[in-house]
Amino acid sequence: MKSIKNLFENNRKWSEDITKKNPDFFPTLSKQQAPKYLWIGCSDSRVPANEVVGLLPGELFVHRNVANVVIHTDLNCLSVMQYAIEVLKVEHVIVCGHYGCGGVIAALNDNRYGLIDNWLRHVKDVRERHGHHISLLKDQKQKEDCLCELNAIEQAINVCQTTIVQDAWLRGQNLTVHACIYGLKDGLLKDLGMSISSLEEMNSNYLNALALEGIGVKDFTRLPNIVH
Numbered sequence: 341m342k343s344i345k346n347l348f349e350n351n352r353k354w355s356e357d358i359t360k361k362n363p364d365f366f367p368t369l370s371k372q373q374a375p376k377y378l379w380i381g382c383s384d385s386r387v388p389a390n391e392v393v394g395l396l397p398g399e400l401f402v403h404r405n406v407a408n409v410v411i412h413t414d415l416n417c418l419s420v421m422q423y424a425i426e427v428l429k430v431e432h433v434i435v436c437g438h439y440g441c442g443g444v445i446a447a448l449n450d451n452r453y454g455l456i457d458n459w460l461r462h463v464k465d466v467r468e469r470h471g472h473h474i475s476l477l478k479d480q481k482q483k484e485d486c487l488c489e490l491n492a493i494e495q496a497i498n499v500c501q502t503t504i505v506q507d508a509w510l511r512g513q514n515l516t517v518h519a520c521i522y523g524l525k526d527g528l529l530k531d532l533g534m535s536i537s538s539l540e541e542m543n544s545n546y547l548n549a550l551a552l553e554g555i556g557v558k559d560f561t562r563l564p565n566i567v568h
Contacts, residue, residue: 365396375401378424380417380499381436382408382443387522389436392529401428407443407491408435409462410498422504431514433499436529437492438522444488448474463487466494473555486553492519493532493549500536509538519549 358365375398379389383404390400403420410417424430437444446453447463467474470490477483496519499505508515519532534549536542550556 369398373398373401373428375399375424375428376431377401378403378421378428378430378433379436380404380408380410380420380433380495381522382406382438382441384438384441386524387436387438392436392522392527401430406456406459407441407447407463408437408495409443409459409491410435410495410502411462412498412502418502418504421499421502425504425508425513425515429513431516433496433505433515433517434520435492435496435499435518436520436522437488437495438524439485439488440524441488441491444491445484448484448487463491466491469494470555473553489521489532489553490550492521493534493546493553495519496534496536497542497546500542506539 355366377393377395377399378401379393380403381387381389383406389402389404390397393400401420401424403417405414405417412418421433425433443456443460444463445451446456447460447467450464467487470487474483474486474490477486496517499517505515505517514537516535516537518536519534521530521532522528523530532549533552534545536545
């Protein structure tokens, strides 16, 4: 079937349902967007950002890529962050991973898929940093879940290390970076225990989040350099 007519029909129904509930919704939405949250998540179609947190269009600014990776040379992600933080003045940046992430599992198992292997190299870096801890886990599912959680934590730290976020903190902007993970089997978000609101909180909150994973400094295969 070459047609996407069903999508247009779904769209009309969605628009009609919203308008019935709130006739002013679209006229108001078209004039401005003032979200308090920036969501950096995975491209996985099973993780619909707005629906997961129960927010309507206009309430959540969203950036998604495979395995919710934040790279300091990714101008796409950085541009989204800068616009959200400096123009929209979001108050929260949420890095959300999810269990069963195909990208994370591929990185864990060294699966080869082609071009995307270069992108997932960044997740492999997380795997290698915490290789000692992951190797102690006997069950494959435990290893996958652990790396999904650690990847969200590490990518949130990458957010904190950008000049965009650090400059916001230096000028006194109210901004907190969070790491969390979504469960495909129950639809629930899990707080990974890391919320950072200033440069001074980076090291301690990062190590506290890792402690919740059962990781101490002695467990690092390669010590991270997160000192600002």
